[in-house]
Amino acid sequence: MDSKNKSKVNRSGVVGVLLFAGLVMMVLTVWADMFEVRLKGESRLLTRIGLITPTPAPLPEPTYDNLAELVVPTEGYTVPIKWGQVGQRLVETGAIDLAKYEENYGDPKYDELLRYLTENKDDGITIDKNNAYFWVNTLWALGLVQASDVLDKGIMGTEYRKDLGNFASTAGWTLGSKQAVDLYSSARIIDLSDEEQEMVAKISGGIYRPCCGNPTSFPDCNHGMAILGLVELMVDQGFSEEEIYEAALAFNSYWFEQTYVDLAYHFQTKEDKLWADVDAAEVLSAKYSSAPGYQQIKQEMGNIPGSKSSGSSCGA
Template sequence: MENEAQNQTTEQFPEAGQTKKDYMLPASILISAIILAGAWVYTTGLKATNAPQKANIAGTSAKAPVSGFEDRVLPPGGVVLPVVWGDLGAKLAGAGAIDADRFKAIYIYEEKGTFTDEYKNLLLGRSNGELKITKGNAGYLLNLFWALGLANKNPILEKGEMMNPAYGGAGNFASTGGWTIAQGTAMDHYSRHKFFDLTTEQQALVDKISNGIYRPCCGNSTHFPDCNHGMAMLGLLELMASHGASERDMWKAALAVNSYWFPDTYLTIATFMKNKGVDWKDVNPQEILGIDYSSAQGYQRIASQVVKPQQQQGGGGCGV
């Protein structure tokens, strides 16, 4: 976000480190996809954690004018993330953390044939180029990052809040119980696969940043990834750290990603900041991602003080 022109096209992160056939799938897969599309929601009876767990992130009726700087918050050309995806999709599928056929079925049947060549390459191929998040693929990347965060071995999952006995086990959360397209159960893959190694310094960076990133669907940080957005953000943080991304770039990328996942939320926050005389390109990502702005309770406080911009289509819910 170095200048307005970039904000309106494609964002870059210069400080990043190194960088069937056509026959129909079985009927059981189709049925599974239909069930999954309706079931992957936060109201499936999975364990609730800190209250309030949900925010009305859609806001009020969508009759307020657009804020006028949507392109700065959600660049139409997308945002390039400081990572290389490589063959992680194929590795996730190979390990069974993603059942590739069932995963594809969701997009082929429920999303009316939107399993694009890009999606196929990210899931089954090898992508050594830039990984860019856009309005169009934000939901798909959310699901890939969700699988990565869930399955990649990390002490945050093994020793953090998810393992608190008060919650009755890590398998009772939406981020685990809601991931129903693995081979076996989600807990068969929970922190079980080592897709990359983090140095002590890189893990410390993931710990620090994950404790500071909140999401408007609940009051928890990414260090407590009890829903899909939290688990997906954890996976992204680990991936960025493994590529040697700087702390600055990780905060910046995380804000861009959260903005695409919760567009109404961050357009509202951007309106709030504009009313305070702060342009979106000048905000501090660490501050905006913190509890005072991005948690459910923080966002509700912000939203009560502004006229909400026109609603956008986006991945604000905790399902697929």
């Protein structure tokens, strides 16, 4: 055989080998894919029956800024409450002096919010970092003036009846047209039945705030009185206990950002829970949200990366 023919044969052999190798690779690839699918299917089955524990997705890095966006998101938190004429009634009863409010909230950014005192508003309440101050005061006025078993039959209205004017939630209220002690539990802004009054007392008894060691059922400061007003609104409109606790936690978080970002860090690093997965009622309990409870956790955990110092006042 001459050299030319030998070259053709050699090239044909090489091509054949390459084709065979390619075919083998294709078969192996298909077989591997099928095997992987089978393994995945079996893995899901074994996971369902508890023979394999799935590997959890890694949690995001718990820096202050990352956690703050979860706890107090920039877009705010909306409760689909029908506000209706509540604001107008607060003005009519003297709980809010509109002129004082307009002076106090003279910044143009509050113009839309002031309409909650002069117009019917049924598009819900959104709290965010920019309007948290407005809502703590407005809900404070509601909690103060609304006729309530919590105020009349609770510890403030019984044991401390003679000292009503000495609490931060009464002496500190300066944005009404009447004295706070005269406003105290004096008007039915919201028409609560006896059963609803009981529900308000039950829920408020489980909601604490980090400025003191008292529950909302002892609303001796502005934040407690404000949450009481929020709870009354939501109970009246048929929200569930779970929804009310979630809303109360959101409002507390915007009023006490540092506290709840710290707690989010605690839950993520100590209990492997994202903020979205924690139980609101548990977080609002004395163990976490009272001043003593929070301080104990804070001492154990120290400062979180990028931590910022912030506080909240109990005055108007």
